[in-house]
Amino acid sequence: MWYFRSPKNIVFGEDAISYLEDLEGKSVLLVTDSILMNLEIPQIVIKLLQKNNMNVTIFDEVNSEPTINMAEKGAKIASENEIDWIVAVGGGSVIDCAKSIWILYENPEMRIDEVFPEDPLPLRNKARLIAIPTTSGTGSDANWAVVITDTQTGQKLSIGHKNLIPDISIVDPQFTLNLPKHVTASTGIDVLAHSIEAYTIQWRNDFSNPFALQAIKTVFKYLPKAVEEGQNLKYREEMHNAATMAGIAIGNSQIGGAHALAHSAGAVLNINHGNIIAVVLPYMMRFCVEEEEVARLYSEIAYHIHLSFSTPKEGALKLIDKTEELIRNLGLKMKLSDFGVTKKQLEENMEKMCDFAINDTGSLVNPRDFTEDDIKKLYNEMF
């Protein structure tokens, strides 16, 4: 027995944002970051909401990956303004922060780290959630996951609950047209990581697989084009849809070891998610491919992106090579040392990184189980 869950409405494609013209409500908390505000991107949304006579309160403080403190502050503002819609305009950090604000706004007595699947989580008594992604990466607009940093310990917590799936996801490519090349590239590799992990994880299933596969095909075909020609709405739309599809895929299966190691190293070494996942993904794939079943699944992917091979193992290795080639050609960093991490720093933080990684939810159902020694070895290889 398993479930398939997604937002009730996914509005996608050019002009999807016009969906807001018919939105009814009184008071909106618009969650975003100040960089986007300076680029006047949330203002497009604000204008539409105000046209509907909705009162809009702006919370634009999600300037880093979200923390519990940030969510508490947002929830307080939501309460003061009796909001009935939370609208997240931004990347994964903004959307995850909006979900966390929502939890605390509806349940002031609750602690975010107490959210647990299948425990009661009352939501929608006060407000509903609209996610408008402005990067093509996270997929958080389409699933139940939240990654939030516990400021006290520095650990990145992955929490999840079915009620946290946004009510509406608006996947409008216009919001991504001006993304810088390196952001397009790194968030695009995150899409690839989501879909490759979803497709190979122990919890893979018939409903999540097609979303994963479609996203993988799109990334290989359109990510280089979207990076090269950022103003091309068609390329942007393809990548934007792929991000949400990959979000659905992981939401209905699970993230894996690449994410466990990326969450951990990202938090400890202070490297953002898209950049660190680009480093980790190929190493984790080479680790996983030793399992015969994983090699078979990688070769299925290889077939779908038109690589030629004669045995599953050969196909699998070609997929890994292709993934590395893509990351390299996009100009992304491929080693921890490329971020200025020193050997000494790595060694000093190794134990903490292993501890965080091993207990990350991404470690639960990786296609190949790993031990602490495996993690150490992988981090050293990545150095």
Next chain:
Amino acid sequence: MSYKFPSKEWIESYKDTLNSEKGKPWQEAAKTWEGDFLFVIEPDERLEKGHTFYIDLWHGECRKVDSFEEGEKVPESEFEYKGTYSNWLKVISGELDPIKGILTRKFTLKGSKAKVMRATKAAKELVNSAQNVDTEFF
């Protein structure tokens, strides 16, 4: 040698397994874990009377276990993982992932979720270690 599930001998063997080389995945993930568990086996058409195991865990070591039949007084404990006998059999045979068990409501977990969410792998390996006990089913 195989042990009947549930029985005092079974939980003793489970303790030995956790503390042995086979328990290494759990030991590594539970390095900083402090907190005891109850495994509650609810009766169903295949098991007449309920059964509860007590498991005391500390920094990657299983220090103590105990076994209680239905009606006996069970010690207080920080966490409780509960499911029917049939579902326990599925977990022990590897047919059901213990986390999926919670997500599909075949099992319930009581206790500080904040603590478990920081040690998800430790919790999973704790239950998965039951697969390493040579089990004889009623």
